[in-house]
Amino acid sequence: MVKIRKCVGLFPSLIVLMRILFGVGWLLAGVTKITDKLWFSEPGLFLKDYLINSLQKSNVPPFYKVFLENIALEHVMVLNYVIPIAQIILGIFLIVGLFTIPSILSCLFMHINFILSGNINLISLILYTSAFSLIIFRSNIYYFSLDKYFKLDTLFVIYEKEGKRTASIPSNKEKNYSSS
Numbered sequence: 001m002v003k004i005r006k007c008v009g010l011f012p013s014l015i016v017l018m019r020i021l022f023g024v025g026w027l028l029a030g031v032t033k034i035t036d037k038l039w040f041s042e043p044g045l046f047l048k049d050y051l052i053n054s055l056q057k058s059n060v061p062p063f064y065k066v067f068l069e070n071i072a073l074e075h076v077m078v079l080n081y082v083i084p085i086a087q088i089i090l091g092i093f094l095i096v097g098l099f100t101i102p103s104i105l106s107c108l109f110m111h112i113n114f115i116l117s118g119n120i121n122l123i124s125l126i127l128y129t130s131a132f133s134l135i136i137f138r139s140n141i142y143y144f145s146l147d148k149y150f151k152l153d154t155l156f157v158i159y160e161k162e163g164k165r166t167a168s169i170p171s172n173k174e175k176n177y178s179s180s
Contacts, residue, residue, distance in 0.1 A: 015133075015140035019096050022130050026107055028093025032083040044080045050117075052078065057118035064116040086110070097145020099152070104134050 009178040033039045037046050054060055060068075074081060086106070093103040115124055119147050134141055142153040 012140040012143045019141045023091045023094025030084040030087030054117040060118040
């Protein structure tokens with residue numbers, strides 16, 4: 001019986017570790033863009049070259065090439081600052097477990113854009129799989145998180161009551177009803 005309890009506690013801990021490592025990955029991605037790739041000291045240079053190279057790749061879908069030409073390259077200076085700052089903020093949110101589900105979804109959105117721009121490799125697949133794994137096992141990501149502390153872990157839970165589905169925060173009465 002003791003072994004079963006240890007195994008049950010191990011899985012949520014591994015999911016939390018995955019969430020923290022996922023956050024560290026996004027935090028480091030943002031920090032290295034600012035420090036190593038000089039996104040702030042030479043604004044727009046790296047990102048513009050990256051986007052132009054993406055237009056030349058054969059594995060970039062045609063609809064995404066239209067997006068790159070008409071939106072991304074037109075707003076390269078805004079994206080130059082937004083991308084690394086967003087990566088740093090999302091990384092911190094994931095590490096401390098604050099707004100966890102929206103942070104994961106935002107990272108997933110940015111990662112899908114990265115893949116669509118023609119850059120798919122082993123690290124991309126690991127990050128993509130990690131994001132979906134965290135969403136699938138979302139009930140375990142809230143251990144050791146600020147979401148749990150501030151009771152934000154119930155924001156993205158779907159409750160069924162009397163045949164109706166809701167995604168709002170349940171009242172104390174509904175919580176007691178569902179736990180009985």
